Amino acid sequence: xxxxxxxxxGSVQAGDSLTLSCAASVSRFSVYAWxxxxxxxxxxxxxxxxxxxxxxxAYYTDSVKGRFTISRDIAKKMVYLQMNSxxxxxxxxxxxxxxxxxxxxxxxxxxxxxxxxxxxxxx
Numbered sequence: 001x002x003x004x005x006x007x008x009x010g011s012v013q014a015g016d017s018l019t020l021s022c023a024a025s026v027s028r029f030s031v032y033a034w035x036x037x038x039x040x041x042x043x044x045x046x047x048x049x050x051x052x053x054x055x056x057x058a059y060y061t062d063s064v065k066g067r068f069t070i071s072r073d074i075a076k077k078m079v080y081l082q083m084n085s086x087x088x089x090x091x092x093x094x095x096x097x098x099x100x101x102x103x104x105x106x107x108x109x110x111x112x113x114x115x116x117x118x119x120x121x122x123x
Contacts, residue, residue: 002026002112004096009117016086016121022079022096022114030055034072034079035105038092038119048094049081050102059102063089086121093118 008020026032033053039045049070050059058070069082079096094117097110104110 002098004098004112004114006094006096006114006117009094009119011120011122012086014087014121014123017082017084018086018119020081020083020094020096020117020119022081024077024079024096024098024112026077026098026112029072029077030074032098032100032111033102033105034070035097035099035102035110036068036070036079036081037095037097037108038090039095039116040089040092043092045095045108047106047108050105051079052102053100057102083119086119088121088123091119091121 003025005023035050036048037045038048051070067085071080096114098112099105099110
């Protein structure tokens with residue numbers, strides 16, 4: 001059974017930084033593309049960042065470019081989202097997801113999803 005567990009969320013001030021972590025209990029970690037999504041209250045879930053299965057390519061939604069960084073540690077089976085210069089509009093529940101391709105993640109078609117971690121940014 002595959003399990004994704006996010007951690008690292010919390011309440012911070014605008015301009016602060018947070019690092020979200022996603023621990024993956026998956027046998028073939030490196031074959032998956034990994035992504036972070038978020039869902040703010042009253043809004044649809046949106047994608048935030050992806051990293052390709054090969055690890056060489058990263059993609060970011062426009063609102064987080066230059067502020068967020070997605071990374072992975074294959075040995076530890078961990079995916080991270082470093083978030084800098086946080087803004088109140090970044091407030092949301094953040095989800096980790098895995099899929100066989102970035103294309104599928106773009107379509108919100110993840111094979112596995114975590115339970116989410118809350119990030120609250122106050123002004």
